[in-house]
Amino acid sequence: MELEKSYNYKTTESRIYELWESSGCFNPDKQPNIDAKKGNYVVMIAPPNITGSLHMGHALENTISDILVRYHRMSGFKTLWVPGTDHAGISTQSVVEKDLAKKGISKHDLGREEFIKKIWEWREKYGSLILNQLKRLGCSLDWSRTAFTMDAGYKEAVKYVFEYYLKKGWIYKGKRVINWSVKDQTSLSDLEIYYKEHKDSLWYIKYPIAGRPDEFITVATTRPETMLGDTAVAVNPDDERYKKFAGQKAVVPLVNREVPIISDAAVDLKFGTGAVKVTPAHDIADFEIGQRHNLQAVEVINTLGKVNEAFPEFKGLKVTDARKKIVEKLKELGLIEKEEEYTHNVAYGERCHTIIEPMLSNQWFLNMKELAKMAIDAVESGEVKYHPEKWKDMALTWLKNIKDWNISRQIWWGHPVPVDPEGNKISNGAGGSTDVLDTWFSSALWPFASLGWPNPTDDFEKYYPTNVITSARDILHLWISRMIYSGLEFTGKVPFKDVLIHETILAKDGKRMSKSLGTGLDPMDFIEKYGADAVRFGLIYQSLGCQDIKFGEEFIVTGGRFANKLWNIARFIMMKIGPDYVFRKYESFEDLRNQNPGLAEKYAKELARINELSMAVSKGLGEYKFGETLHELYRYAWHELADKLIEETKSKDDEVTKDMLTYILQTILRLLHPFMPFVTEEIYSHLPIPDKSMLLVEHWPEK
RNA sequence: GGGCGCGUAGCUCAGUUGGUUAGAGCGACUCGUUGACGUCGAGUAGGUCCCCCGUUCGAAUCGGGGCGCGCCCACCA
Numbered sequence: 208m209e210l211e212k213s214y215n216y217k218t219t220e221s222r223i224y225e226l227w228e229s230s231g232c233f234n235p236d237k238q239p240n241i242d243a244k245k246g247n248y249v250v251m252i253a254p255p256n257i258t259g260s261l262h263m264g265h266a267l268e269n270t271i272s273d274i275l276v277r278y279h280r281m282s283g284f285k286t287l288w289v290p291g292t293d294h295a296g297i298s299t300q301s302v303v304e305k306d307l308a309k310k311g312i313s314k315h316d317l318g319r320e321e322f323i324k325k326i327w328e329w330r331e332k333y334g335s336l337i338l339n340q341l342k343r344l345g346c347s348l349d350w351s352r353t354a355f356t357m358d359a360g361y362k363e364a365v366k367y368v369f370e371y372y373l374k375k376g377w378i379y380k381g382k383r384v385i386n387w388s389v390k391d392q393t394s395l396s397d398l399e400i401y402y403k404e405h406k407d408s409l410w411y412i413k414y415p416i417a418g419r420p421d422e423f424i425t426v427a428t429t430r431p432e433t434m435l436g437d438t439a440v441a442v443n444p445d446d447e448r449y450k451k452f453a454g455q456k457a458v459v460p461l462v463n464r465e466v467p468i469i470s471d472a473a474v475d476l477k478f479g480t481g482a483v484k485v486t487p488a489h490d491i492a493d494f495e496i497g498q499r500h501n502l503q504a505v506e507v508i509n510t511l512g513k514v515n516e517a518f519p520e521f522k523g524l525k526v527t528d529a530r531k532k533i534v535e536k537l538k539e540l541g542l543i544e545k546e547e548e549y550t551h552n553v554a555y556g557e558r559c560h561t562i563i564e565p566m567l568s569n570q571w572f573l574n575m576k577e578l579a580k581m582a583i584d585a586v587e588s589g590e591v592k593y594h595p596e597k598w599k600d601m602a603l604t605w606l607k608n609i610k611d612w613n614i615s616r617q618i619w620w621g622h623p624v625p626v627d628p629e630g631n632k633i634s635n636g637a638g639g640s641t642d643v644l645d646t647w648f649s650s651a652l653w654p655f656a657s658l659g660w661p662n663p664t665d666d667f668e669k670y671y672p673t674n675v676i677t678s679a680r681d682i683l684h685l686w687i688s689r690m691i692y693s694g695l696e697f698t699g700k701v702p703f704k705d706v707l708i709h710e711t712i713l714a715k716d717g718k719r720m721s722k723s724l725g726t727g728l729d730p731m732d733f734i735e736k737y738g739a740d741a742v743r744f745g746l747i748y749q750s751l752g753c754q755d756i757k758f759g760e761e762f763i764v765t766g767g768r769f770a771n772k773l774w775n776i777a778r779f780i781m782m783k784i785g786p787d788y789v790f791r792k793y794e795s796f797e798d799l800r801n802q803n804p805g806l807a808e809k810y811a812k813e814l815a816r817i818n819e820l821s822m823a824v825s826k827g828l829g830e831y832k833f834g835e836t837l838h839e840l841y842r843y844a845w846h847e848l849a850d851k852l853i854e855e856t857k858s859k860d861d862e863v864t865k866d867m868l869t870y871i872l873q874t875i876l877r878l879l880h881p882f883m884p885f886v887t888e889e890i891y892s893h894l895p896i897p898d899k900s901m902l903l904v905e906h907w908p909e910k
Numbered sequence: 911g912g913g914c915g916c917g918u919a920g921c922u923c924a925g926u927u928g929g930u931u932a933g934a935g936c937g938a939c940u941c942g943u944u945g946a947c948g949u950c951g952a953g954u955a956g957g958u959c960c961c962c963c964g965u966u967c968g969a970a971u972c973g974g975g976g977c978g979c980g981c982c983c984a985c986c987a
Contacts, residue, residue: 212946212947212948213948214947214948402984402985409987426987428987430987473986474986474987475986475987477986478986478987479986483986484987485987490987491985492985492986492987551985552985554985597915600913600914601914601982604983605983608983608984680981680982681981681982683982711980711981713981718980719980719981748935749923751923751924753915753916753923754914754915754916754980754981754982755916755981756922757922757923757980758922759921759923761921761922761935761936761937762922762935762936764936765935765936767948768947771948772946772947772948772950774947775947775949775950776946776947777946778946778947779945779946779947780946781946782945782946834924835924838924838934838935841935842934849946849947849950850950850951854951857945
């Protein structure tokens with residue numbers, strides 16, 4: 208059969224994917240080429256958010272996973288890669304809110320129940336967009352097992368885990384200073400906030416010493432409005448300047464509260480005046496000082512971001528207005544020593560992009576002590592390995608400095624916090640039974656909950672623990688560390704043996720790719736333009752184990768050309784062998800030597816070379832060296848096979864030469880299949896090979 | 911502020927334990943090529959290997975310092 212002059216990915220890719228999918232071979236229970244000696248190979252997906260669409264990072268991540276899956280499947284492992292999505296609490300909620308806002312509807316118009324219904328509708332409509340994009344990329348996921356972090360079974364897992372921790376005494380309610388988003392009316396974890404540089408004022412405020420109205424201690428602050436809640440003034444214990452005030456009290460102006468002057472090592476004697484006002488209710492550091500010195504926490508700002516009714520003079524004022532008014536009053540009283548311009552970082556919410564108010568709140572916390580310890584042991588002992596290895600230290604540093612996890616959120620979309628068994632309701636709304644759990648609480652259970660746990664399902668029995676997770680580094684702590692201790696606590700096993708942290712894809716100028724900056728590129732555009740194999744090639748070709756990739760489209764172009772080159776290598780060989788030639792199949796190199804001694808002898812060097820390449824590819828994939836391995840395959844196929852070997856055969860026409868070419872063609876297609884599955888499968892389908900399967904499940908050239 | 915990574919040809923990057931004239935892909939230029947090929951092949955040009963100091967017979971490679979870029983973590987009132 209004669210091939211077209213050039214490879215046409217447009218007419219090929221969807222047809223080939225359909226062929227694979229309908230064959231059922233992505234499902235390990237139906238996989239035809241299982242080698243009982245090999246065992247299982249399970250790859251874990253990082254379930255994308257239901258709001259998500261494929262970005263370059265996803266494309267790289269899932270190409271890497273797919274390469275591993277295809278390589279192991281061909282090698283005869285019973286191979287599973289479960290697809291799925293994450294409900295992504297606050298992120299999804301805000302997307303749907305924005306969507307409704309276009310129609311002039313707010314979530315409060317709908318009420319909680321109706322709003323959640325809308326989110327489910329949204330999820331039905333758009334929630335699997337990204338999964339379809341993964342199909343376009345060629346990912347061989349077992350779609351019959353698609354999971355979602357709010358499936359009925361998954362809900363059971365979450366409830367089970369919450370109650371388990373509660374019974375163990377590890378979940379508790381507590382007042383803490385948390386990051387509060389006034390806009391979204393919820394608490395945020397430290398990992399959900401970012402900092403932005405602000406030019407503000409730093410005010411130096413004189414606090415009179417109690418009983419000696421002519422003496423003052425001056426504090427410096429950017430947030431004078433919180434002084435209404437000050438319950439101490441703190442200095443560094445080594446600060447000679449303030450020794451004279453030891454044991455004395457200061458009077459907080461405007462509220463005339465007498466507060467102790469305390470010494471605490473957390474105070475930086477070089478900053479400002481070296482004396483600092485302490486507001487335990489509205490600053491995380493101050494809260495900690497308060498704990499150490501048994502200070503009262505006086506709340507000033509309420510959950511709406513306004514001064515509360517305890518301060519009638521300022522009641523109802525927004526933070527910024529209260530600040531102005533208080534500074535004015537202090538000026539009138541002559542208590543502002545000076546005001547200077549000051550640049551500092553201010554916390555913003557990752558989703559709401561508004562300033563975070565630190566405030567005291569009732570929240571649910573999960574005690575991290577024992578859990579972190581387990582994870583530390585597993586990482587230190589190498590039960591879980593990181594690639595590249597440096598991420599191990601990153602993970603350990605975080606785990607060793609971990610704080611208790613604030614697991615409650617005051618939003619509507621998520622797993623509800625199971626009802627408090629003691630029936631306690633806490634007054635201000637937070638920490639009550641209307642809260643939902645932090646998204647990562649459920650994500651942390653993904654490796655086993657996505658397989659049906661806590662029910663003793665076949666899948667959980669057979670496919671847990673998994674072998675490897677491929678992930679971006681920004682969720683190392685947020686997610687990966689949490690899966691490790693969750694796995695250890697609930698299954699007694701680490702959820703995966705290898706953690707692969709892939710490069711971050713940056714724009715060509717080295718800046719972060721982001722939609723909001725307009726520097727984001729859509730991999731789907733490239734798939735349209737050059738084909739999925741080309742995109743996979745381009746990404747992997749640049750994946751050389753560094754921390755970042757500066758993305759260049761030219762590698763995708765090269766990938767597209769390479770697909771065409773492969774096509775023409777096959778086309779030439781097909782012409783060369785003529786219509787009556789039938790491919791021979793060899794089980795192994797030994798088998799080839801027995802069946803075809805003439806070939807083994809005449810082309811010993813060429814066969815040795817392709818064998819060597821096969822071993823190098825196996826080794827490279829085993830060591831997760833994707834880029835290097837692809838470089839080698841590319842160099843071989845183009846510059847050795849096509850440029851030299853094939854050129855040399857143009858003057859020959861014997862059967863042994865045909866045997867050599869067809870053997871090498873088959874082998875190189877197999878070796879390239881994990882990287883460029885579509886074009887290799889398509890070429891393979893045209894080869895006159897008796898009793899062949901799809902390349903997808905043909906055996907890997909081992910030796 | 912702490913940590914990590916990077917700085918090699920116009921661009922994106924290799925450079926294995928320090929060893930002769932520093933490589934690849936893309937781009938530029940020259941020539942050639944019809945039994946496969948969005949042509950392809952052969953070849954040319956282009957580099958104080960960020961800077962300084964040191965170790966060494968010898969440094970892109972090792973050590974110290976600096977400069978520049980990027981990312982992560984912490985957040986200082």
